[in-house]
Amino acid sequence: MIFSARTDVAYTMSFTPPLATLRRDGNSIVIIDQTGLPWRVVERRLGTLDDVLEAIVALRVRGAPLIGVAAAHGLALALERDASDAALEDAIARLLSTRPTAVNLRLALEAQRAVLAPLPPSERPAAAWREAERQRADDAQRCEAIGRAGLPWIEELACRLDRPVRVLTHCNAGWAATCGAGTALSPLYLAHAAGIALEVFVSETRPRNQGLITHWELTQAGVPATLIADNAAGLLIAQGDIDLVLVGADRIARNGDVANKIGTYLKALAAHAHGVPFLVAAPATTFDPTCPNGAAIPIEERAADEVLTVAGLPPGTDEPVPVRLTPLPARVRNPAFDLTPARWITAILTETGAWPAPLAAAKLFPEPDR
Numbered sequence: 001m002i003f004s005a006r007t008d009v010a011y012t013m014s015f016t017p018p019l020a021t022l023r024r025d026g027n028s029i030v031i032i033d034q035t036g037l038p039w040r041v042v043e044r045r046l047g048t049l050d051d052v053l054e055a056i057v058a059l060r061v062r063g064a065p066l067i068g069v070a071a072a073h074g075l076a077l078a079l080e081r082d083a084s085d086a087a088l089e090d091a092i093a094r095l096l097s098t099r100p101t102a103v104n105l106r107l108a109l110e111a112q113r114a115v116l117a118p119l120p121p122s123e124r125p126a127a128a129w130r131e132a133e134r135q136r137a138d139d140a141q142r143c144e145a146i147g148r149a150g151l152p153w154i155e156e157l158a159c160r161l162d163r164p165v166r167v168l169t170h171c172n173a174g175w176a177a178t179c180g181a182g183t184a185l186s187p188l189y190l191a192h193a194a195g196i197a198l199e200v201f202v203s204e205t206r207p208r209n210q211g212l213i214t215h216w217e218l219t220q221a222g223v224p225a226t227l228i229a230d231n232a233a234g235l236l237i238a239q240g241d242i243d244l245v246l247v248g249a250d251r252i253a254r255n256g257d258v259a260n261k262i263g264t265y266l267k268a269l270a271a272h273a274h275g276v277p278f279l280v281a282a283p284a285t286t287f288d289p290t291c292p293n294g295a296a297i298p299i300e301e302r303a304a305d306e307v308l309t310v311a312g313l314p315p316g317t318d319e320p321v322p323v324r325l326t327p328l329p330a331r332v333r334n335p336a337f338d339l340t341p342a343r344w345i346t347a348i349l350t351e352t353g354a355w356p357a358p359l360a361a362a363k364l365f366p367e368p369d370r
């Protein structure tokens, strides 16, 4: 077990994302519209707060760290039109209402409010853009540090194996979900750059299939990746085909319980049952020290239609289209996240190092000396 503040290790290799997930362009922002990935890389200009609200809800921009930074930029767009106290609070409330689980969204807006509230309205738009850009650059640095915290875990496995290290990951916690190299994928990119042989198994992640984005990311970077159906993960773990499970997070409670994409819990359960290390990678902006445990984390319930359709690229077209799988049954549930208890998590990789799950929040948010 490698618990230490290993982010101080000066690794020579690094990973630069091939595309910018979000960038400012004058008084608008440009995102990669992730509803087109992996089939099409399409940029989308967001010029108003309403554009940003729609993009976050529709998962055009997604990933816990990235939706926080997107919300911070959305606030700047709102204040360009009206920088009054009422408009500031209204925009924050509307952005908070988009997606309830990833705490990054709330923390990003709280950081903006701390900067903006003391200022006169005339100074707020420029200050909001500065804070949004600070958050974007800050996230990239956090991703890089998480990669350094996770690399020793992969190195240690590589030293013991005479074959590629087999890592299972779920959903997308790569550069597409952040402003940098990603969280769960960041150690993998560093390991690949260091010449460590990897085989990454990627679960497709129904119903929105973010696993296809991970497979696309890894393949573009030259990292060997194998797509599997979500339901196949248990068999691979049980058969000893997986050396390490490495996933992201949307909110981590003070006791180390983790909310992440739906399906994570079942992989943690299988990993725990078969003694496979289960790592969660997340920056401090994904921790909620005010949240005592997983039961207190709100789980987003999304539209039934996401379960009843699957997006794809029919032969001869270049437009991904949704295909309805069944007529609308009477009842459908579509929780977007689930909860993994801290006791099933081997370590949480953060920008300050790798920590046992119950300790991670305390390492990032130490209680003041009483």
Ligand SMILES: CSC[C@H]1O[C@H](OP(=O)(O)O)[C@H](O)[C@@H]1O
Binding pocket: 062, 063, 064, 065, 170, 171, 172, 173, 174, 177, 178, 182, 183, 184, 210, 247, 248, 249, 250, 260, 261, 262, 336
């Ligand atoms: C570094 S992304 C963390 C987290 O966010 C994703 O959720 P979504 O695609 O719904 O925005 C997924 O749960 C990732 O693990």
